[in-house]
Amino acid sequence: MVQNPIIAIDGFASTGKSTVARALSQHFRLPFIDSGAFYRGITLFAIENGFVKNNKVDQGGLEPKLTELDFKYDSSSSHLHLNGQNISEKIRQPEIAKHVSSISSIDFVRDFVLKELRALGTDGLVMDGRDIGTVVFPHADYKFFFIAKPEVRAQRRYQELKEKGVVTSYQEVLNNLIHRDKTDSGREVAPLVKAEDAIEIDTSELNAQEVLSSAVQIIESK
Ligand code: CDP
Numbered sequence: 001m002v003q004n005p006i007i008a009i010d011g012f013a014s015t016g017k018s019t020v021a022r023a024l025s026q027h028f029r030l031p032f033i034d035s036g037a038f039y040r041g042i043t044l045f046a047i048e049n050g051f052v053k054n055n056k057v058d059q060g061g062l063e064p065k066l067t068e069l070d071f072k073y074d075s076s077s078s079h080l081h082l083n084g085q086n087i088s089e090k091i092r093q094p095e096i097a098k099h100v101s102s103i104s105s106i107d108f109v110r111d112f113v114l115k116e117l118r119a120l121g122t123d124g125l126v127m128d129g130r131d132i133g134t135v136v137f138p139h140a141d142y143k144f145f146f147i148a149k150p151e152v153r154a155q156r157r158y159q160e161l162k163e164k165g166v167v168t169s170y171q172e173v174l175n176n177l178i179h180r181d182k183t184d185s186g187r188e189v190a191p192l193v194k195a196e197d198a199i200e201i202d203t204s205e206l207n208a209q210e211v212l213s214s215a216v217q218i219i220e221s222k
Pocket of ligand 1: 101
């Protein structure tokens with residue numbers, strides 16, 4: 001196994017990327033970084049400051065305001081702070097999920113997050129997202145790409161949100177996942193695509209422990 005590896009996990013919404021990335025980081029004692037939290041954080045900021053109106057993003061208004069954003073990410077708890085406030089729970093709300101894909105398709109937003117992510121370290125880490133193995137760390141030592149059936153993903157995410165007390169429905173969650181898959185895959189900048197050298201894992205029929213075991217095996221054998 002490579003020393004101080006970069007482990008990149010990309011894939012579709014709610015395929016278990018963060019769960020497995022966190023478990024891998026504990027297994028190999030590496031920091032875990034949830035890149036999606038940054039896009040969700042900017043989305044929260046945009047909504048709270050009135051830059052999202054009638055499902056449209058006021059890009060001209062948002063761009064100069066990005067300089068006011070001060071993110072602090074704690075990789076041990078994976079808590080994200082924005083301008084001194086812990087936003088880790090707020091960014092999981094369906095309202096954020098609804099707008100995050102349009103915010104994350106904006107080029108200046110991606111430039112901003114790319115710099116934030118690379119500033120968190122350039123080796124010895126596990127990061128999950130959509131463009132980690134293709135854009136953020138194209139030379140990552142290990143690359144995984146997670147896929148799963150939409151219905152399975154929606155059921156998992158719905159259950160997760162229900163347990164957190166978030167008010168939503170299975171149908172709303174499913175619609176949101178389908179919408180984000182489409183927007184994330186179809187955008188011009190850093191679209192969601194499998195890196196040529198990524199190993200694909202279909203998590204539809206596997207639990208988190210089984211996915212973790214196969215990822216650990218792959219990493220330890222190379
Ligand atoms: O956990 P889940 O799969 O729901 O998504 P997430 O990782 O929290 O990411 C939320 C959204 O952020 C995605 O739907 C993408 O629009 C965007 N994202 C991205 O564009 N690039 C990344 N590296 C990570 C997330």
